[in-house]
Amino acid sequence: MITGGCQCGAVRYQCTAEPLAWFVCHCRECRKQSGSAFGMSLLVPRESLTVTRGEPRYWSRPADSGRRLKCSFCDHCGTRVWHEPEVPTGTATIKAGSLDEPVDFSTAIHIWTASKLPGLELPEHARQ
Numbered sequence: 243m244i245t246g247g248c249q250c251g252a253v254r255y256q257c258t259a260e261p262l263a264w265f266v267c268h269c270r271e272c273r274k275q276s277g278s279a280f281g282m283s284l285l286v287p288r289e290s291l292t293v294t295r296g297e298p299r300y301w302s303r304p305a306d307s308g309r310r311l312k313c314s315f316c317d318h319c320g321t322r323v324w325h326e327p328e329v330p331t332g333t334a335t336i337k338a339g340s341l342d343e344p345v346d347f348s349t350a351i352h353i354w355t356a357s358k359l360p361g362l363e364l365p366e367h368a369r370q
Contacts, residue, residue, distance in 0.1 A: 244284070245294075246323065246341040248316035252296045253323055257336060259290035265335070266350045268358035271303070275313075275322060279359050282338035284345065288326055291334050302328050 244261070247254035261284040272281025298314035305311045310328040315321060326334040338345055351369045352358075364370070 244286075244336070244341065246336065247295070248319050248321035248323055248340065250316060250319035250321070252318045253293065253298050253316040253321075254295035255291060255293050255323060255336075257286050257291045259287045261286050262333065264338070264345055264350050266347075266352045267354050268352065268362075269306070269354035270357060272354070273359075276339070279362055282345070282350065283325070283335035284338060284341075285333055285335050288330065288332055288334045291324065291336070298323060
């Protein structure tokens with residue numbers, strides 16, 4: 243089981259499924275959201291993800307695909323905890339920084355690498 247939550251602990255969640263994939267995204271929106279060089283997310287079946295404490299708030303933004311992305315966050319500390327398409331697809335992406343246990347960075351799939359920051363070198367073995 244995967245567990246996690248926001249920085250202040252007001253929102254907690256659990257996921258009962260194994261991740262379908264694990265991504266490091268180098269797009270501008272993920273960099274803005276994370277305040278870092280990239281964003282990290284685990285793709286999971288949406289039905290396996292449940293809130294165990296608190297109530298996340300939501301806002302949505304347009305994605306490059308033309309669809310809208312629904313973003314869940316803690317309204318106390320602002321931490322993003324997961325994203326999901328506004329039009330359900332059956333999946334959600336848990337923000338890796340909100341996990342209780344870290345993920346193995348070496349197994350991630352790097353996406354939107356054409357947008358990565360100059361000077362950022364990906365490991366030779368990294369899947370893209």
